[in-house]
Structure formats: C-alpha cells, structure tokens
Amino acid sequence: MTITDIIYSRRTIKSFKADPISMEQISKWLQASTMAPNHKMTEPWEVYLVGPETRAALNHKANFFNAPVVMAVLSKHGSTEVEKAENALATACFVQNFNLIAWEEGVGTFWSSVGNAQKNREILGVQDEYDVIGVFGVGYPEEISTPKDRTSIEEKIKHLP
Incomplete structure (x- = not known):
C-alpha cells in the first residue's frame, strides 16, 4: 500500500x-x-496508556467503541503562546503519523476530545502545563465506514498576487 x-x-x-x-x-x-515535524525539536508530546480503572472513570459514552487499547496524547505548553500553538500542531502531526502507520497494519483509531473536560483531566492526572490533544481508542476495525464526500481542494485554494 x-x-x-x-x-x-x-x-x-x-x-x-x-x-x-x-x-x-x-x-x-x-x-x-516521533518523526513528526516539530518546531525547534521541542518533541512536546506525552502519551498516557489508559488502564481499565482510568478508562471506567472517564465514563466515555460509547466506551471508546470497545477498543482494546485506549491512550491519551498530550502536548506540553511552550514558554510563549506561539510555542504553545506550535507544540499542539506538532502533536497533531504526531497523532496523524500514528493513525497512518497503524492503519497500514490494519489497525484503526477513534479520536475523542473527552480528555479536555476538567474532570477528565483530573482523572488522567494531566498537569496544568499540558493540553490534551485527544483520547484515542485503538484496535482492529469490526466495521469500516464508507468515506464521506470532501469539498474539492480547488474550492479551498486562493491564488495571491
């Protein structure tokens, strides 16, 4: 592939x-x-592998669709607002790399924002200097959905003088 x-x-x-x-x-x-691009090699990501007790406490409405693995991916804040944003973007690239390499081997993911709620940050033990980029279910798909139509990129390109 x-x-x-x-x-x-x-x-x-x-x-x-x-x-x-x-x-x-x-x-x-x-x-x-970890080969994701990250400005000034900050490598801002942290990964928490979520065990059964923590998973139950998170009380996700769909239990991460019964994925056998659940993990939270965090991004460390920088010393400035710009660095904080750059770190979050780098961590999103880290996540996309993970999603693609897992998919290559037949494993899918479900990305949830459940970790952003203060209660869930506390359950996960997230320190104030981190953002939760997502909590992910990881596993072999039972079903694979049909792709949704996407807007043509031509509608999103602006040519500047």
Whole structure:
C-alpha cells in the first residue's frame, strides 16, 4: 500500500474487534510517530496508556467503541503562546503519523476530545502545563465506514498576487 492509498482509505473507527494489540506494536508505532515535524525539536508530546480503572472513570459514552487499547496524547505548553500553538500542531502531526502507520497494519483509531473536560483531566492526572490533544481508542476495525464526500481542494485554494 502506498502512503496515498493509506491516506485515502483511513477511517475513524466506531466498532472495534476484541483482538488484542501488543504493547510492542503500539510502542513501535509511537516511536515512528516521533518523526513528526516539530518546531525547534521541542518533541512536546506525552502519551498516557489508559488502564481499565482510568478508562471506567472517564465514563466515555460509547466506551471508546470497545477498543482494546485506549491512550491519551498530550502536548506540553511552550514558554510563549506561539510555542504553545506550535507544540499542539506538532502533536497533531504526531497523532496523524500514528493513525497512518497503524492503519497500514490494519489497525484503526477513534479520536475523542473527552480528555479536555476538567474532570477528565483530573482523572488522567494531566498537569496544568499540558493540553490534551485527544483520547484515542485503538484496535482492529469490526466495521469500516464508507468515506464521506470532501469539498474539492480547488474550492479551498486562493491564488495571491
């Protein structure tokens, strides 16, 4: 599969099989994800692997669609507002790298913003100098949805003089 095939075929998964994924595999994908662009090599990401007790406390309405692995990805604030924004963007690139490399191996993800609620930040033990970029269900898809239509990029391009 080419990277183009991976990008076009990747979907958000809302129904996972119970099949386990080894922590060795997750670690391999996370290591590859660190190749994300990040301004001044801040490497602002932190990954929390969420265990059953924490997962239950988060009380996600769909229980992360029964994904066998749940992880939270955080971004460390910078010393300025610009660096904070750059770090969040770099961490989003880290997440996208993870999503694509996992998808290449038949594993999908579900990205939730549940970690942004103050109560859930406390459950996760997130320090004030971090943003929660997302809490992710990770697993083999039970179902893969049909892609939704996208706006043509031609409608999004502006040519400047």
